[in-house]
Amino acid sequence: MAAAPRPSLPALTGLRFFAALHVVAFHVTPREGRPAWLAGFLDNGPASVTLFFILSGFVLAQAYLGQASSGQVSRRAFWAARFARVYPVYLLGLVLTAPPFFQFVLRQEGGLTPASLQRILGVGAAVFSLTQAWVPPAACAWNCPGWSLSVEAFFYLLFPVLAVPVARLGPKGLRWAAVSVGAVAAVLSGLWLLGDTLLAGDSPHRDTWLLVGEYSPLIKLPQFLLGVVLGRLFVLRGRELPRASAMGSLAAAALALGLLAVPWMGTAWALRDLALTPVFAWLLWTLATGHGPLAAFLSRASVVRLGEASYALYILHIPLAFYTRAAERLSGIGLERRAPWGYSALAITSFVVVSLAVFAWLEEPARRWLRNRLSRPRPRPLSASTGLL
Helix, strand or coil: CCCCCCCCCHHHHHHHHHHHHHHHHHHHCCCCCCCHHHHHHHHCCCHHHHHHHHHHHHHHHHHHCCCCCCCCCCHHHHHHHHHHHHHHHHHHHHHHHHHHHHHHHHHHHCCCCHHHHHHHHHHHHHHHCCCHHHCHHHCCCCCCCHHHHHHHHHHHHHHHHHHHHHHHCCHHHHHHHHHHHHHHHHHHHHHHHHHHHHCCCCHHHHHHHHHHHHHCHHHHHHHHHHHHHHHHHHHHHHHHCHHHHHHHHHHHHHHHHHHHCCCCCHHHHHHHHHHHHHHHHHHHHHHHCCCCHHHHHHCCHHHHHHHHCHHHHHHHHHHHHHHHHHHHHHHCCCHHHHCHHHHHHHHHHHHHHHHHHHHHHHHHHHHHHHHHHHCCCCCCCCCHHHCCC
16 A cells, blocks of 8 residues: 655645745735736736646645555545645634634625525535535635635545556556646536536526636546546656756746736636646646756755745635734724735735645644544444454
8 A cells, every 4th residue: 555755846845836836916906006917927826726726736746646656545534634734724614714604605695584594504514514516606605715625635535546547557558648648638628618608698598608718627527537646657767858948847837927927818717727738737847847947946844844834825715814904904003995905915925825834833833743643444343243342
């Protein structure tokens, strides 16, 4: 059975911080007074979630599908480790976002009514069980970034099943698998865009269809699968081309930044994610070698530490933004109105500081505590059928 040593991929850990920061900037920075290139880059913040999905598969393959791995993964230990990793901070995000969510629902439903209670309980059941991405109206209804954790939960559910066939593939088979996954992603994007065209003018159904495209775990699955396949291929062959990787990471980063600066309009975000998927995969592959100036920068201890705290930054930035804005308005300083960019910079800096504290004092201690208890095998009860009393 495959062990799960912690993979040494410091550059990828550092990259996580900048991907999370991109999403935070999308939500927190002002919309006015931005040059076109900056507006395009910030408006494409959600595209960094695509990077997270590919990165998740890549890192899991590194951890569980080593050179001699048969792909056999202990499901109990794996799921316990994943739950311990993501749920404590995720739960904190839900708790912090509960007051504004309740306030929003009560205002929309006209107070505490059966309809408002039903809505709160329905969305609550979805978000606390990490199933909201399967329910389009609930996907972004509580703490919006949590929808991606719902998608990740689906990936985690599948990984122990997928690990065995992936581990059986050789380098050639893995390359074909990567191409096949890319083709599936293209077909799914095409079908979704076709459905959007057919539903044009049918507002209620089209709105639901748009949410399905943005949040559906099935549509995001090829991104994760590509990460798993490439992660396994990297284990087998990845360190054979360090020089190409050193230059490739800079080229991939430049291409990704160029695509992110394009102002993708309307439903073209589906094409944007499709175009970025191979670029992100290329970037992760080259950075994983640890060669080159970009990998060296992302591997610095300070950047890696920020990357370790990036999950807390990503999950908590929406409630932190709500409370920061409320405190600023109560203070009467008016910084958000008078200097919106300065306010955003201060807010984001404070979010980073809070995420570092949460990582050190909640996320890591809770992860160790939960993992030790959840992955520990339970003693089998004695029964008469075994001949023991």
